[in-house]
Each structure stands twice: as structure tokens, then as C-alpha cells.
Amino acid sequence: MRKSFYHFLMKFRHPEPKDAISVFANYAYADHSFPKHTSDYHELSTYLELNGDYLESMSVFDEAWQLYSQTESGS
Template sequence: MKPFYHFLMRYRQPKDMDDITAFANHAYEDHGFPKQSSSYDEISRYLEMNGDYLENMAVFDQAWDLYLQHEG
């Protein structure tokens, strides 16, 4: 399974069009984001501590569900 970050980058756009696009754009700018991880727990913990750009963890959960559908 490829890392979540690589999957998320497919949603990156010049303008925030929806919550997942905004998440992808901010994650791209976040140099500490666990880019090689495919662990829900590791990424979730990181975002809870450092993801102040993420308005709601439900956005991460939605992106994670898409990731599992695509990569699973």
C-alpha cells in the first residue's frame, strides 16, 4: 500500500475547492507531515497534535476512507 500522503496529493489544487482539497494543499505545505506512513493511528495522532490547519478530523476520516477504497 502506498503512503497516504502520496494518495492525498492527487487532490491538491491551486485553489481550495472542498475540504479534502484544502487538506491536501495544507498537508503539502506541512514539512513535518508523516509522508511515508500508511498507518491511520500515526497520521491521526500527528494531525491531532500538529494539524491545526485541519478544521475537523472528519475530513481526515473521509480522505482515509477514499484512500482505503482506492488502495485496498
């Protein structure tokens, strides 16, 4: 079964974030409304465009999504 994007993202959480994806992961963890059970790109991107003011740029999400897609496809 495919894990949710949130579950994947949590492996990047770090008490002292070293990159933008780690910062994103920390903020997503603290965002109690983050859609934790989905793996739908459009649902996540829409949510972040409307509520992800903690994101430096949507390109951070796109980079994390690309890593997620590669991991989940087994590439």
C-alpha cells in the first residue's frame, strides 16, 4: 500500500533543519490541518497554496513531491 505524502515527508523532520524540505516537514508536522492521509498531488498543492504560508516557495513542495514519487514508484 502506498504511504501518504505526509508519512513520507515526516522522515525529513529534524530538530535543526538543514534544508528547505526539512523546514517544510517541521512546519507540516505542526500544521494540524495538513491533509495527512492523502497521496493526491492536486489536493496537497491546493491545500498548500491556500494554507501553506510557511512554505518558502511551492517549488519546495514540488521537490519533495518528486522525491516522494520516485520513492513510491520504486525508482
